[in-house]
Amino acid sequence: MTNINRPLILVTNDDGITAPGIHALVDAVKELGEVIVVAPDSPQSGTGHAVTIGLPLRLDKVTEFEGIESWQCSGTPVDCVKLARDKILHRKPDLCVSGINHGANHSINIIYSGTMSAAMEAAIEGIPSIGFSLLDYTFHADFTVAKMIAKSLAKRMLQNKMPEHILLNVNIPKTSLADYKGMKICRQAYAKWAEEFEQRVDPRGKDYYWMTGKFINMDTGTETDAQALAEGYASVVPVKFDFTDTQTKSWLENEWRDMLS
Amino acid sequence: MTNINRPLILVTNDDGITAPGIHALVDAVKELGEVIVVAPDSPQSGTGHAVTIGLPLRLDKVTEFEGIESWQCSGTPVDCVKLARDKILHRKPDLCVSGINHGANHSINIIYSGTMSAAMEAAIEGIPSIGFSLLDYTFHADFTVAKMIAKSLAKRMLQNKMPEHILLNVNIPKTSLADYKGMKICRQAYAKWAEEFEQRVDPRGKDYYWMTGKFINMDTGTETDAQALAEGYASVVPVKFDFTDTQTKSWLENEWRDMLS
Numbered sequence: 001m002t003n004i005n006r007p008l009i010l011v012t013n014d015d016g017i018t019a020p021g022i023h024a025l026v027d028a029v030k031e032l033g034e035v036i037v038v039a040p041d042s043p044q045s046g047t048g049h050a051v052t053i054g055l056p057l058r059l060d061k062v063t064e065f066e067g068i069e070s071w072q073c074s075g076t077p078v079d080c081v082k083l084a085r086d087k088i089l090h091r092k093p094d095l096c097v098s099g100i101n102h103g104a105n106h107s108i109n110i111i112y113s114g115t116m117s118a119a120m121e122a123a124i125e126g127i128p129s130i131g132f133s134l135l136d137y138t139f140h141a142d143f144t145v146a147k148m149i150a151k152s153l154a155k156r157m158l159q160n161k162m163p164e165h166i167l168l169n170v171n172i173p174k175t176s177l178a179d180y181k182g183m184k185i186c187r188q189a190y191a192k193w194a195e196e197f198e199q200r201v202d203p204r205g206k207d208y209y210w211m212t213g214k215f216i217n218m219d220t221g222t223e224t225d226a227q228a229l230a231e232g233y234a235s236v237v238p239v240k241f242d243f244t245d246t247q248t249k250s251w252l253e254n255e256w257r258d259m260l261s
Numbered sequence: 262m263t264n265i266n267r268p269l270i271l272v273t274n275d276d277g278i279t280a281p282g283i284h285a286l287v288d289a290v291k292e293l294g295e296v297i298v299v300a301p302d303s304p305q306s307g308t309g310h311a312v313t314i315g316l317p318l319r320l321d322k323v324t325e326f327e328g329i330e331s332w333q334c335s336g337t338p339v340d341c342v343k344l345a346r347d348k349i350l351h352r353k354p355d356l357c358v359s360g361i362n363h364g365a366n367h368s369i370n371i372i373y374s375g376t377m378s379a380a381m382e383a384a385i386e387g388i389p390s391i392g393f394s395l396l397d398y399t400f401h402a403d404f405t406v407a408k409m410i411a412k413s414l415a416k417r418m419l420q421n422k423m424p425e426h427i428l429l430n431v432n433i434p435k436t437s438l439a440d441y442k443g444m445k446i447c448r449q450a451y452a453k454w455a456e457e458f459e460q461r462v463d464p465r466g467k468d469y470y471w472m473t474g475k476f477i478n479m480d481t482g483t484e485t486d487a488q489a490l491a492e493g494y495a496s497v498v499p500v501k502f503d504f505t506d507t508q509t510k511s512w513l514e515n516e517w518r519d520m521l522s
Contacts, residue, residue, distance in 0.1 A: 050308045050373075051307045053307040054306075056470055057458070057470045057472070082472070086456050086458050087458055110504060112339075117309065120372070124453050160516065185517070188504055193343075195347050199348070208318065208319055238505065239506055241369065243372075244448040244500065246448070248427060248501070252446045252497070252499055259413065261443025261445055
């Protein structure tokens with residue numbers, strides 16, 4: 001039963017509904033409002049902002065979280081947010097939190113990340129939204145510091161009036177509570193993956209390729225998320241979904257005058 | 262055999278290597294340099310910036326384009342660009358063109374679009390890049406105007422020195438050459454999809470959902486791609502992949518002082 005006096009919080013992720021990270025996130029925010037979980041039924045890492053348009057979707061109510069309404073969906077993290085909005089939630093949520101991802105999503109990784117894409121989809125819908133990622137890929141990672149940060153940021157977002165379409169990319173270093181240094185507001189670092197696909201031969205003699213890669217931070221400037229994390233801080237990058245490059249827009253308007261109407 | 266004196270042009274798309282749109286694009290640019298095609302072996306619309314990390318990829322040389330080296334890949338459009346860079350191209354391309362998409366990719370659709378995600382991946386790699394989309398979803402769309410635009414923009418990008426990491430989202434109205442009004446440099450419109458999932462029951466009595474939706478342009482400002490297209494112009498939006506919201510960054514640095522290190 002929806003209690004309209006309590007804030008409504010949508011929780012999702014990309015590691016799937018059984019991942020310890022989403023359990024940590026539900027724990028972190030469950031006292032702040034009415035929590036509803038809608039998450040993928042299987043791992044969806046690296047799905048970016050994919051949506052399912054050629055196949056139908058399944059949506060099943062589950063009992064994964066005690067005392068909390070929860071649903072698993074056969075689609076991507078973005079599908080989860082869209083389906084939650086249309087079929088499950090009976091009012092617009094006050095907050096969407098995504099994660100806690102098992103593994104980093106700072107700098108360029110925001111673009112590949114299902115965790116951040118779910119948060120971005122919520123922001124497009126006008127729902128204040130945060131994606132959380134812990135710099136620890138292991139299944140049994142220690143989410144103590146991450147949970148503390150998630151709780152304090154979610155609380156703040158619910159209490160204070162925020163800029164419209166606010167969306168935060170929060171990365172948390174792998175650290176103990178004693179060694180945690182605090183939080184910094186950052187910009188996205190310019191970094192990229194240098195892929196080296198590993199070529200193998202299958203039992204039928206046909207080639208196939210596994211993606212492998214090295215992450216390269218090419219950003220020597222200050223105030224980046226990659227730098228803050230390297231120094232032991234949690235990074236908070238405010239993110240927007242208007243991708244217009246206004247500087248290049250002015251350049252083109254000038255340089256390409258002869259081609260324009 | 263690679264001729265290092267001619268510009269190298271990578272062509273990809275998200276509708277798959279057999280789509281008429283990519284054939285139109287190859288036709289448009291083939292006289293401008295050495296063209297290599299690396300495209301998905303099946304339609305990949307709506308895959309956004311997804312990458313394949315849990316499954317191996319297949320890559321097969323095909324004879325889809327007469328006299329042009331071409332490869333089909335089992336992965337997403339972004340996988341195609343990554344594999345092309347690592348396994349097929351012997352030098353960094355001078356240009357990447359993606360499309361011509363059967364259907365619009367203006368405003369927020371850049372985020373869901375495999376066509377634009379492939380172009381963005383190339384731009385992250387430092388390859389000047391353009392995604393082309395025609396506002397006609399049909400298989401046998403008329404690509405006459407789109408081809409003309411693709412040729413002239415590709416030529417210009419190869420001839421002039423461009424800003425670093427240049428990436429253009431080009432949408433072309435459904436129009437005849439006689440009625441074509443010209444091209445405008447635009448910003449991304451604020452728009453969104455209002456989804457209504459259609460609920461059906463399968464032969465075993467279990468619910469499933471089809472994504473359907475109405476596109477809503479919520480942007481009443483000027484200079485948007487949606488507006489230019491509505492007026493019959495082709496829209497060119499310069500795009501960046503640093504998603505930092507600098508305005509909100511300043512706001513947070515001030516308002517959240519008490520939470521920061």
